[in-house]
């Protein structure tokens with residue numbers, strides 16, 4: 275997927291202000307950014323669901339503005355669902371969605387993958403919020419998409435369901451599915467993404483792997499411990515040498531920790547600087 279100079283204005287408001295993206299097959303790409311940054315606008319343009327003001331976009335070799343049915347069938351989208359079809363059961367809904375695609379997965383296997391087997395016979399209106407989200411995911415993957423868009427996929431999931439979902443995404447990616455994920459959960463981006471782009475004010479303010487984003491991997495480390503005067507903290511480029519020196523080659527330092535900025539720290543400083 276290639277995006278160059280993408281811009282989108284809503285009347286006088288510039289929501290997307292010149293975005294470039296290059297996302298490769300099989301990659302898990304996370305788009306992060308505060309509310310109103312332009313993530314949904316960008317993703318919906320890539321999905322062919324919104325028009326753009328300018329810039330060039332190629333998704334699976336096609337301009338989404340000229341999307342055909344065949345192109346749409348190669349793409350999976352997990353949206354925050356509306357409450358239609360509430361009377362249908364989980365199994366009926368997944369089976370029904372499968373008929374839209376030329377080479378769908380087995381609906382029963384998909385229901386199993388998202389952990390809804392026990393609820394296969396339940397009506398949608400009887401599902402909990404997290405179960406609804408899992409159904410959304412099932413509907414997004416039942417067409418065996420080459421490219422999957424996930425918009426805040428794990429909102430409302432319990433911790434165990436999130437871990438299961440992460441495993442599912444890893445399996446899909448290992449099978450060659452390209453995944454574009456927007457999320458507000460930094461741990462989710464860290465767990466899943468090969469690459470992250472941070473959008474603020476309609477522009478990309480940083481991109482890289484979760485480990486290196488915003489110079490994270492080369493940032494100074496904080497060494498903290500307790501000595502007879504109380505808690506101590508030192509910012510250093512050479513934490514190993516410092517710990518060695520402090521411990522005199524083996525003495526235990528109470529409550530010793532060595533930390534570098536978390537992805538969340540880095541993210542917050544990136545979007546803080548962009549405001």
Ligand SMILES: Nc1ncnc2c1ncn2[C@@H]1O[C@H](COP(=O)(O)OP(=O)(O)OP(=O)(O)O)[C@@H](O)[C@H]1O
Nearest residue numbers: 284287288289307308309310311312313314315316
């Ligand atoms: N249909 C629309 N008409 C007018 N303005 C819009 C429209 N859709 C979005 N906007 C504006 O464009 C900007 C970007 O919105 P967008 O939905 O892309 O943000 P986002 O990054 O997805 O935010 P969130 O994290 O809250 O979902 C916001 O200022 C929003 O108010």
